[in-house]
Amino acid sequence: MEPIIVKYLVKPKLKDPVLIEGLPGVGNVGKISAEYLKEKLNAKPFVELYSKYLPPQVLMQNDGTISLVKNELCYYKNPNGRDLIILVGDYQGMSSEGQYELSYKVLEIVKEYGAKLIFTLGGYGTGQLVDKPRVFGAATHKELVEEMKKYGVYFSPTDPAGGIVGAAGLLLxxxxxxxxxxxxCLMGETSGYFSDPKSSYEILKIVKEYFNLELDLEEIALRSQEITEITTQLKEEQKSEERKEDLGYIG
Amino acid sequence: MEPIIVKYLVKPKLKDPVLIEGLPGVGNVGKISAEYLKEKLNAKPFVELYSKYLPPQVLMQNDGTISLVKNELCYYKNPNGRDLIILVGDYQGMSSEGQYELSYKVLEIVKEYGAKLIFTLGGYGTGQLVDKPRVFGAATHKELVEEMKKYGVYFSPTDPAGGIVGAAGLLLxxxxxxxxxxxxCLMGETSGYFSDPKSSYEILKIVKEYFNLELDLEEIALRSQEITEITTQLKEEQKSEERKEDLGYIG
Amino acid sequence: MEPIIVKYLVKPKLKDPVLIEGLPGVGNVGKISAEYLKEKLNAKPFVELYSKYLPPQVLMQNDGTISLVKNELCYYKNPNGRDLIILVGDYQGMSSEGQYELSYKVLEIVKEYGAKLIFTLGGYGTGQLVDKPRVFGAATHKELVEEMKKYGVYFSPTDPAGGIVGAAGLLLxxxxxxxxxxxxCLMGETSGYFSDPKSSYEILKIVKEYFNLELDLEEIALRSQEITEITTQLKEEQKSEERKEDLGYIG
Amino acid sequence: MEPIIVKYLVKPKLKDPVLIEGLPGVGNVGKISAEYLKEKLNAKPFVELYSKYLPPQVLMQNDGTISLVKNELCYYKNPNGRDLIILVGDYQGMSSEGQYELSYKVLEIVKEYGAKLIFTLGGYGTGQLVDKPRVFGAATHKELVEEMKKYGVYFSPTDPAGGIVGAAGLLLxxxxxxxxxxxxCLMGETSGYFSDPKSSYEILKIVKEYFNLELDLEEIALRSQEITEITTQLKEEQKSEERKEDLGYIG
Structure with a gap:
């Protein structure tokens, strides 16, 4: 079989499109962000990618039917700016080689549609509860670093330490x-302990502004608020535990 | 070498055949079912598949000869309905990529013989002893879901959780x-702790009825009965243990 | 690179040659046997196989030079019968796929030289010290099973349990x-705890007789004797330990 | 995608060049050596190798930009002897097959440039602190063994035990x-517990002399001195610990 099976559903004409990637990863921040964009902008799937580099698995739908695991490109015609190609999917490639091959194939496809710019979205795991997630950035070119700083993106010489692994790094x-x-690459701070829409919310605000999108952020703001409440509660419990321990030492 | 070596033994003419798959898996439910069909219907091997995606191993026969691990397609000319192509085998592919390649190759072959329908048989592991195994289903198309419900197949939005892994999923x-x-895909409930002909029996009753097969189920019914007896005994022991523990607490 | 690099050193003419394989494995029984044949018959290397399926490693020689890990075919012109092609090597393939590819390539090569018969040599690990190692057999054809029985080879419906893994199985x-x-396939019984020339000795006696070889077995008989002594001593110590334990219980 | 993407930056003319390899490995001795050569000789990158055999990762630069992990060939026109092609990189191949493929590709490239000689640099891990690291050698040809002995390289029948793994071995x-x-292959003794410029220093002295390089060794000599100090201190602490233990026994 072809290592990657590319199935074109329609062939839209796109205007200077940007590729926006959000696949599963730390805190699912990228996946949540990209799927939110797809849903709220009503972006249409136009390319499906099936591959032996993905897990050998079908997923169950609620109606009893199955769907082979895939990655998917969806397009959105933006009345106020450049069009979007949104990459969403069930999984990333299972092996290093698979990750390279899948990223390369996606780039080949979006290149055909004239894409010259890529935004990859992901989480930056800190291992501790985050009150106000910052959005860290990395870019292919120095001028993009400068431009993104204006949107409040943090560029730190020490974060993310080491590098960016997977599609978010390889596509760039x-x-x-x-x-x-x-x-x-926009990386929202996240504990990494759970799916984190609060981190996605911070990313989406930047994406909305940068691409001048008519994007309703209300729902993700609500989900973000829920995370804030959970986090606050967890922190209270932690403090309470610590106080008990302190008292224990005193008593 | 060819990654998959396809050896044609004969080239039968088949009438609107259905592919029925049963390879090793949870409780070996699929394998037991497919091999029972092969044996009782006296289905004839017509294609052997050898592959580097299978384990590098030969199996010992009782007569001192060896047989290279393989997958095998057998045909059965059904006087009362569509013909069957039964897929049996020693192993599934060892890697994700191998599983994709093997499933793809099988589909290429059966497509040549005009197959348009696939039944994959497997177990659905519940992790606990099952009194009366239900048969869960999943299908590629909504109308098949509805059709199979008439045969007593359960379609649940929560089972099988996650998805179907391996050939049973990939072929679909x-x-x-x-x-x-x-x-x-028909999945018989099974504890998953042992080879489970009782679960296979439930699947085979549906397959027999659906394809109008002259299939003698007596032997598998007997083996199923044995499982019932073992299960009953194990459950008695469990209860007895629990009673002892309860008494222990009282005393 | 070519996945397997085949380097022909010379192109001998061979008379109805048999392939005899002995690569690293349980107790190194096959490797010891094949290398003994090579050395004592002064068999000449004529094909070297280098491959990315072997470990990425060079081995140090005593003179400070290095040698890339390889498999090697050596030929022996047998004045009293069919010629031999002996397969020796530093390693077997590291992955399942590599094992298939390497075995396939060897078969392609020896087929060119007219080989129609294969003897694979290996150990059959029993997990306990063996006084008099039997040689178990497996064969591709029923008539070979019968023939080898005459040479004292054991064919058991239960041994080797499961099957034969690696080149010894795949070549057949x-x-x-x-x-x-x-x-x-000839498998000498061995504990599997150490390199076992005693088991190889039993195999070589059969190979010598079967192929009517002018093979001096004196050295391997001596090494076999050493193993007998070590084994006897280990068994004495075991018994002594057991006696102490028994006394301990009494006292 | 091409498994290895070769990107030529410039195409220099080189005079009888030698390939000098230093990739990550034990004590990073090879990597430190080759990168020191590159920096101090101001060697120019002329070929970049990107590959699916390397990790699926981009590395963060201090200025907020990213760089896809790669291997790199740099050239140095040596006024006093043969030119150098220096191989440096972020990683070695991740799999055995990847290591073979990458080494093979590098050899193909440098062969085009007329290279007939290879020096690979690495560490030889001893697992204990080394006062004065020796440089062990291995070579493809007996005459090179003899020649390198004159430069103080040790050739031992027992070291390095087993063999040389990875690019340092495969390239040869x-x-x-x-x-x-x-x-x-030049292997500097190193504990293997930390990045070891002291071991690199010993290697570089030999490389400088052998290729008649105008190479300033002052900086690496200083870094080497720091390692000496750390090592001395660690040894003092070890001895002090041992004395305490001895006293403990006496007291």
Missing amino acids: GLGSVVFDMKGV | GLGSVVFDMKGV | GLGSVVFDMKGV | GLGSVVFDMKGV
Whole structure:
């Protein structure tokens, strides 16, 4: 079989489109963000990618039917700016080689549609509860670093330590090295302990502003508020535990 | 070498055949079912598949000869309905990629023989002893879901949780996405702790009825009865243990 | 790179050659046997196989030079019968796929030289010290089973349990399925705890007789004797330990 | 995608160049050595290698930009002798197959530039603190062994035990078997517990002398001195600990 099966559903005409990626990862921040964009902008699937690099699995739907695990490109015609190609999916590639192959194939496809810019969305796991998640950035070119700073994105010489693993990194890396594209990775701070829409909310505010999107953020703001409440409660419990321990030492 | 070596033994003419898969898996429910069909219907092997995706191993026969691990397609000319192509085998593919490649190859072959329908058989592991195994279903198309419900197949929005892994899932997924086929997966409830012909029995009753087969179920009914006896005994022991524990607390 | 690099050193003419394989495995019984044959018969290397399926490693020689890990075919022109092609090597393939590919390639090569028969040599690990190692057999064809019984080879319906893994199995399996060859696997009983020339000795006696070889077995008989002494001593110590334990209970 | 993407930056003309490899490994001795050569000789990158055999990762730069993990060939035009091609990189291949493929590709490239000689640099981990690291050697040809002895390289029948794993071994192995090249591996003794410029220093002195390089060793000598101080201090502490223990026994 073809290692990656590309199934075109429709062939839209797109105007200077940007690729926006959000696949499963730390805190599912990227996945939540990209699927929110897809849903709220009513973006239409136009390419499905099936692959032996994905898990050998079908997923159950509520109606009793199954769906083979896939990645999917959806398009959104933006009346106020450049069009979007949104990459969502059930899984990332299972092996290093698979991750390279899948990212490369996505870049080949969006290149055909004229994409020259890439935004990859993800989480930056801190291992502790975060009150106000910052959005960290990384970019392929120095001028993009400067531009994104204006949108409140943090660029730190020490964060994210080491590097960016998976599609969020590879799309930018291969995009710039092989496909002459530019790109930005936005990483929302997250504990990494649970799916974190609060971190996604911070990312989406930047994406909305940058691309001038008619994007309703109300629902994700509500989900973000729920995370704030859970986090606050957890922190209270932690403090309470610590007080008990302190008293224990005194008593 | 060819990653998958396809050895045709004979080239039968088949009438609107259905592919029925039963490879090793949870409780070996699929394997037991498919091998029972093969044996009782006296289905004839016509394609052997050897592959580097299978374990590097030969199996010992009782007569001192060896047999390279393989998958095998057998055909059965059904006087009362559509013909069957039964997929049996020693192992499933060892890697994700191998599982995709093997399923794809099987679909290519049965497509040549005109197959448009697939039944995959397997176990649904519950992790606890089952009195009366239900048969859960999943299907590629909504109308098949409705049709199978008439045969007593359960379609639940929560079971099987997550998805269907391996050939039972991939044949349906790739079959519908790439080969324009339809299909059903039948999963018999099983504890998953041992090979479970009782679960297979429930599946085979449905398969027999659906395809109007002259299939003698007596032997599998007997083996099923044995499982019932073992299960009953195990449950008695469990209860007895619990009673002792309860008495212990009282005393 | 070519997945397997085949380097021909010379191209000998061989008379109805048999392939004899002995690669690293349980108790290194096969490797010791094949290397003993190579050395004592002064068999000449004529094909070297290098491969990415072998470990990424060079081995140090005593003179400070290095040698890339490889498999090697050596030929022996037998004045009293069919010629031999002996397969020796530093390692077996590291992955399942690698094992298939390497075995397939070896079969392709020896087929060119007219080989129709294969003997694979290995150990059969019993997990306990063996006084007089039996040689178990497996064969591709029923008539070979009968023939080898005359040479004292044991064919048991329960041993080796499960099957034969690696080149010793694959060469026979692929050889018979794809290359129309016949073959025998000889497995010497061994504890599997150490390199076991005693087990190899039992195999070599059969190989010598079967192929009518002018093979001096004196050295391996001596090494076998050493193993007998070590085994006897270990058994004495075990018994002594057990006696102490028994006394302990009494006292 | 191409499994290895070769990006030529410039195409220099080189005079009888030698390939000098230093990739990550034990004590990072090879990597430190090769990167020191690159920096101090102001060697220019001319080939970048990106590959699915490397980790699926981009690395963060201090300025907020990212760089896809890679291997890199740099050239140095040596006024006093043969030119150098220096191989540096972020990682070695992640799988055995990847290591073979990457080494093979590098050899193909440097062969085009007329390279007939290879020096691979690495660490030889001893697992204990080393006062004066020796440089062990291994070579493809006996005459190179003799030649390197004159430069103070140790050739021991027992060290390095087993063999040389990874690019340092494969470049020599494949280089001699497939590309008709000669080569030497220089391994500096190192504890292996930390990045060890002291071991690199010993290697670089030999490389400088052998290739008649205008190489300023002052900085690495200083870093080496720091390691000496740390080592001395650690040894003092060890001795002090032992004395305490001794006293403990006496008291």
